[in-house]
Amino acid sequence: xxxxxxxxxxxxxxxxxxxxxxxxxxxxxxxxxxxxxxxxxxxxxxxxxxxxxxxxxxxxxxxxxxxxxxxxxxxxxxxxxxxxxxxxxxxxxxxxxxxxxxxxxxxxxxxxxxxxxxxxxxxxxxxxxxxxxxxxxxxxxxxxxxxxxxxxxxxxxxxxxxxxxxxxxxxxxxxxxxxxxxxxxxxxxxxxxxxxxxxxxxxxxxxxxxxxxxxxxxxxxxxxxxxxxxxxxxxx
Amino acid sequence: xxxxxxxxxxxxxxxxxxxxxxxxxxxxxxxxxxxxxxxxxxxxxxxxxxxxxxxxxxxxxxxxxxxxxxxxxxxxxxxxxxxxxxxxxxxxxxxxxxxxxxxxxxxxxxxxxxxxxxxxxxxxxxxxxxxxxxxxxxxxxxxxxxxxxxxxxxxxxxxxxxxxxxxxxxxxxxxxxxxxxxxxxxxxxxxxxxxxxxxxxxxxxxxxxxxxxxxxxxxxxxxxxxxxxxxxxxxx
Amino acid sequence: xxxxxxxxxxxxxxxxxxxxxxxxxxxxxxxxxxxxxxxxxxxxxxxxxxxxxxxxxxxxxxxxxxxxxxxxxxxxxxxxxxxxxxxxxxxxxxxxxxxxxxxxxxxxxxxxxxxxxxxxxxxxxxxxxxxxxxxxxxxxxxxxxxxxxxxxxxxxxxxxxxxxxxxxxxxxxxxxxxxxxxxxxxxxxxxxxxxxxxxxxxxxxxxxxxxxxxxxxxxx
Amino acid sequence: xxxxxxxxxxxxxxxxxxxxxxxxxxxxxxxxxxxxxxxxxxxxxxxxxxxxxxxxxxxxxxxxxxxxxxxxxxxxxxxxxxxxxxxxxxxxxxxxxxxxxxxxxxxxxxxxxxxxxxxxxxxxxxxxxxxxxxxxxxxxxxxxxxxxxxxxxxxxxxxxxxxxxxxxxxxxxxxxxxxxxxxxxxxxxxxxxxxxxxxxxxxxxxxxxxxxxxxxxxxx
Numbered sequence: 001x002x003x004x005x006x007x008x009x010x011x012x013x014x015x016x017x018x019x020x021x022x023x024x025x026x027x028x029x030x031x032x033x034x035x036x037x038x039x040x041x042x043x044x045x046x047x048x049x050x051x052x053x054x055x056x057x058x059x060x061x062x063x064x065x066x067x068x069x070x071x072x073x074x075x076x077x078x079x080x081x082x083x084x085x086x087x088x089x090x091x092x093x094x095x096x097x098x099x100x101x102x103x104x105x106x107x108x109x110x111x112x113x114x115x116x117x118x119x120x121x122x123x124x125x126x127x128x129x130x131x132x133x134x135x136x137x138x139x140x141x142x143x144x145x146x147x148x149x150x151x152x153x154x155x156x157x158x159x160x161x162x163x164x165x166x167x168x169x170x171x172x173x174x175x176x177x178x179x180x181x182x183x184x185x186x187x188x189x190x191x192x193x194x195x196x197x198x199x200x201x202x203x204x205x206x207x208x209x210x211x212x213x214x215x216x217x218x219x220x221x222x223x224x225x226x227x228x229x230x231x232x233x234x235x236x
Numbered sequence: 237x238x239x240x241x242x243x244x245x246x247x248x249x250x251x252x253x254x255x256x257x258x259x260x261x262x263x264x265x266x267x268x269x270x271x272x273x274x275x276x277x278x279x280x281x282x283x284x285x286x287x288x289x290x291x292x293x294x295x296x297x298x299x300x301x302x303x304x305x306x307x308x309x310x311x312x313x314x315x316x317x318x319x320x321x322x323x324x325x326x327x328x329x330x331x332x333x334x335x336x337x338x339x340x341x342x343x344x345x346x347x348x349x350x351x352x353x354x355x356x357x358x359x360x361x362x363x364x365x366x367x368x369x370x371x372x373x374x375x376x377x378x379x380x381x382x383x384x385x386x387x388x389x390x391x392x393x394x395x396x397x398x399x400x401x402x403x404x405x406x407x408x409x410x411x412x413x414x415x416x417x418x419x420x421x422x423x424x425x426x427x428x429x430x431x432x433x434x435x436x437x438x439x440x441x442x443x444x445x446x447x448x449x450x451x452x453x454x455x456x457x458x459x460x461x462x463x464x465x466x467x468x469x470x471x472x
Numbered sequence: 473x474x475x476x477x478x479x480x481x482x483x484x485x486x487x488x489x490x491x492x493x494x495x496x497x498x499x500x501x502x503x504x505x506x507x508x509x510x511x512x513x514x515x516x517x518x519x520x521x522x523x524x525x526x527x528x529x530x531x532x533x534x535x536x537x538x539x540x541x542x543x544x545x546x547x548x549x550x551x552x553x554x555x556x557x558x559x560x561x562x563x564x565x566x567x568x569x570x571x572x573x574x575x576x577x578x579x580x581x582x583x584x585x586x587x588x589x590x591x592x593x594x595x596x597x598x599x600x601x602x603x604x605x606x607x608x609x610x611x612x613x614x615x616x617x618x619x620x621x622x623x624x625x626x627x628x629x630x631x632x633x634x635x636x637x638x639x640x641x642x643x644x645x646x647x648x649x650x651x652x653x654x655x656x657x658x659x660x661x662x663x664x665x666x667x668x669x670x671x672x673x674x675x676x677x678x679x680x681x682x683x684x685x686x687x688x689x690x691x692x
Numbered sequence: 693x694x695x696x697x698x699x700x701x702x703x704x705x706x707x708x709x710x711x712x713x714x715x716x717x718x719x720x721x722x723x724x725x726x727x728x729x730x731x732x733x734x735x736x737x738x739x740x741x742x743x744x745x746x747x748x749x750x751x752x753x754x755x756x757x758x759x760x761x762x763x764x765x766x767x768x769x770x771x772x773x774x775x776x777x778x779x780x781x782x783x784x785x786x787x788x789x790x791x792x793x794x795x796x797x798x799x800x801x802x803x804x805x806x807x808x809x810x811x812x813x814x815x816x817x818x819x820x821x822x823x824x825x826x827x828x829x830x831x832x833x834x835x836x837x838x839x840x841x842x843x844x845x846x847x848x849x850x851x852x853x854x855x856x857x858x859x860x861x862x863x864x865x866x867x868x869x870x871x872x873x874x875x876x877x878x879x880x881x882x883x884x885x886x887x888x889x890x891x892x893x894x895x896x897x898x899x900x901x902x903x904x905x906x907x908x909x910x911x912x
Contacts, residue, residue: 001520002498027747027784028770029763078827081770088823100824103746104788104831108353111785116572116615117344118375120356123834124792127865129816130826139354148375165522165558169440172781173748174764179783183573198558204405205441206560207783209530211500211522211575224763237740238718263527263564264550265543314607317550324603336604339526340568340611347565352792352835359614360572363645366606401742401778408561409528410544415563419793434778442780443563445750447720447742447795460543
């Protein structure tokens with residue numbers, strides 16, 4: 001009586017409106033939910049804010065979404081990767097705004113957003129240009145910056161196995177941002193290689209509990225960014 | 237070349253000095269590291285600060301440590317349980333001080349302590365006696381309290397399986413505070429029912445990575461608090 | 473209990489069953505210790521709820537057969553429970569992230585007092601010799617989307633539990649959405665307590681007499 | 693490179709090997725991208741290090757055979773790696789909790805500049821047309837117990853990288869403990885740079901000439 005499956009990537013992302021904020025899992029190509037991103041390109045939503053560690057490579061997946069000029073802002077720690085030409089052009093042109101956040105601060109802000117913590121203090125970036133203008137405070141004689149929790153309207157992530165209640169397992173370092181992003185969005189959409197009945201996943205090993213997941217899509221043979229790029233693919 | 241095993245509970249706790257702060261895992265009897273606590277009683281350290289969700293039951297485990305008058309302060313969310321008579325007496329007498337912390341704030345303070353976050357804001361306890369006198373601040377029109385990260389000199393926890401690098405799996409709801417406490421102490425000591433070689437535990441399922449663990453002790457048949465109490469046991 | 477019997481109100485089971493009817497299918501629910509635990513017995517036909525217990529389990533199932541319990545599979549009341557298919561175990565920081573982060577749909581709690589502004593007192597009498605113990609109650613009311621209180625309408629000595637202002641120490645301020653008592657279902661609204669439904673055979677006036685603050689009648 | 697060859701300094705591999713000799717057995721180590729990655733090739737006899745990669749793996753092993761890589765098992769430099777026995781995967785918040793919480797023993801990083809006060813610049817030239825990208829460098833230097841820098845002593849154009857004060861944007865302030873260059877091993881002390889060891893065949897004066905701040909001689 002609880003079944004979070006959707007039948008297509010198009011259905012999964014159908015309600016994403018212009019102006020939405022979207023967290024997108026992945027560190028490089030590991031964990032990038034390419035099929036969901038491509039469905040979002042087809043769907044047409046624009047003026048998006050994307051929260052993701054990178055900005056994609058080549059002209060597929062996240063880079064393709066940027067190239068289609070759908071993203072007005074990225075919140076990101078490392079927006080240049082090998083084969084990453086799309087974002088630099090949009091950034092220099094002034095089309096896409098960048099909020100650069102240290103990787104650990106980005107992760108902790110997302111975790112805080114999901115955990116109901118509106119703000120926290122961190123030692124990261126004190127005394128650097130990324131700390132300039134930020135509120136700071138001393139604890140035990142050391143300086144820390146105040147950072148704010150981060151939430152989004154949607155999260156798109158890629159799992160290895162999901163059950164129809166939304167419990168998710170990941171593949172190796174594809175886990176990266178997915179569990180915390182799942183917790184920080186109003187609507188979390190998971191594509192998984194295999195979708196199973198409740199009870200198949202050992203409750204001791206669940207990484208993302210179903211409470212954080214709203215929609216589950218089976219994508220049995222997900223594409224890998226590097227393979228698409230090697231094959232010269234451009235999306236759409 | 238990395239082997240964190242110790243051969244006895246006595247060796248595991250040998251260096252705990254008077255005045256130490258000690259996090260002790262467990263929620264009720266689930267996850268209570270009774271053998272390590274009993275070794276600490278034998279060892280004799282006193283004037284301890286104990287951070288734990290409860291204060292033990294009967295006259296074994298944590299309750300026995302209290303009864304031996306080794307604990308000058310507890311930081312705790314729920315210091316009264318069925319069969320819990322030791323702490324109430326020490327508290328009324330004024331021997332043991334109590335810092336009462338809401339359960340979720342206690343967990344988050346420990347997690348923050350382990351994660352290098354000196355302080356964070358939480359909505360819990362606003363407008364209640366436990367929020368009185370605390371620094372507060374509004375975010376988006378809602379009031380939050382400033383709470384501080386919590387660390388300790390030692391953590392004592394109970395796992396199900398550990399490897400000699402210190403990776404740990406737990407049994408069901410015995411997991412409770414153990415993973416966060418493991419991250420928040422200078423020295424973390426784990427008793428586990430089974431101790432295995434590296435590679436036996438699937439890296440996808442590790443709950444506490446070995447980086448947080450300093451000593452591993454095999455206790456093949458750990459006692460359960462309720463069974464000891466039913467058998468009329470008192471320690472020592 | 474005699475007080476309650478006089479008013480011919482709902483039994484505790486009936487209160488729990490009535491509350492369960494208001495929980496949408498697929499809800500994630502945390503049940504407090506005591507009467508709230510009874511709610512798990514009454515899942516309306518065609519619905520499924522997933523129960524969270526803050527000590528680290530989502531997908532909590534019923535109590536095991538006597539003697540089948542695992543001392544390390546317990547609920548927040550420290551009683552033996554089971555895990556349903558689709559369950560997940562997690563540590564306390566993750567468990568309270570679910571609570572504080574607004575991921576649970578409903579928290580059902582008992583009460584010592586509820587004020588007409590939705591303040592809840594359910595953790596301490598405030599007596600000087602009491603051993604203070606709070607557990608997860610303050611986190612639940614601060615973070616869960618909806619808070620339902622299930623309680624006898626009056627104390628054993630006949631004092632109203634629904635009051636203008638709580639005299640006991642608060643668990644949370646302005647956080648109760650709805651109250652299920654043996655006499656009525658009552659919403660906390662910006663205007664104060666509003667009766668949603670009366671127990672059959674119980675009239676508005678008799679509930680008002682047992683309530684320490686003005687009651688508004690059900691909206692037509 | 694010709695500049696380096698003139699001074700007959702250590703090769704990159706020798707620098708990495710020299711650094712590895714200073715890592716105690718059982719250390720948890722994060723290796724940055726570039727020269728720092730070479731350190732993993734040189735584990736002294738009788739020791740074992742556990743490598744952390746901030747994208748979510750503790751117990752990182754060497755690169756797989758060409759063609760054997762899993763595109764979802766990569767390091768922070770996005771290269772295929774393997775997982776050793778005893779490894780663990782975790783998400784980014786947990787990974788940076790290890791970093792920020794002071795659980796890693798050592799971070800080895802490259803540098804554009806290091807100041808005599810231990811300030812590090814290694815993430816941005818600060819040029820107006822540069823695409824800023826920081827990754828985890830600022831977290832590593834803010835949280836890891838010790839920070840070792842491994843770097844050529846001078847830039848390709850011969851400018852000193854060890855300076856009085858960094859002209860490039862900082863990664864962190866006062867956080868470098870020791871520098872391994874092709875010419876020397878140099879500590880950052882409260883008094884400034886102090887030579888710990890000179891590359892055989894390189895004299896103090898020639899290192900001083902290539903350094904943008906005063907050098908103190910090795911303590912006897």
